[in-house]
Amino acid sequence: MTPADLRHSGMHLIADLHGIAGEKLCDADAIAALLRAAAQAAGATIVYSHFHGFGPGQGITGVVLLAESHISIHTWPELGFAALDIFMCGHAQPHRALAVIEAALAPDSRTIQELPRGYAVAPLSTREKS
Template sequence: MPSPVLAPRDASGTHVLADLGGIAADLLRDAAALEAILVKAAREAGACVLSAHFHRFGGEHGVTGVVLLAESHITIHTWPEHRFAALDIFMCGKARPHEAVEQIARELRADVRNVRTCERGVGPVG
């Protein structure tokens, strides 16, 4: 049986990688606080939060976390010993990933060290 033919549509989004430094080490170990910050930033950037999962590695180690969005995702990985966090934000549709980066950096009281943006996707087939 042949595959169904789908209507042409855009498959595109903006992928932002941000390196944030100068963050208080205690905050970079606080999985609950990081989850609240990322979920709030996603919503305020116009994204629909589907779920979130954050893991603290214990001791002096950091956190890794993901916020799953209808529009894609936000992830964070932290290194408290370096006062550093790496963000990965991919959003499609009308969501605004750069606003999410700005809000997260503000909430973390971080210096934004490096931001790289990649437009991803393909236009309608036809």
């Protein structure tokens, strides 16, 4: 299969953010508000969100379910680390969501993987003709 056989569905960003002040990573309500604001900045449609704090000073895990896919986060305040997963399709812009999150969390460093997502398109000769 070649890239020409794939139709682009969306962009999946995997972000590891390091060197974040621990107090920014343990407030579930603040993290929820941040990820919802990031989704809105990206032009995504929020369907549902759920966040869980593991106790005072502990990490957060959460997800914002989008019509265009999702944003999820897992935090380790004791390590100053946050792992993000941002997948958006359609006209939503995941890089805008990441920029909002990074501006608020102010990491010292980051590692970003960009994964274009796609699905196979059968060659025209094998598709049903209508």
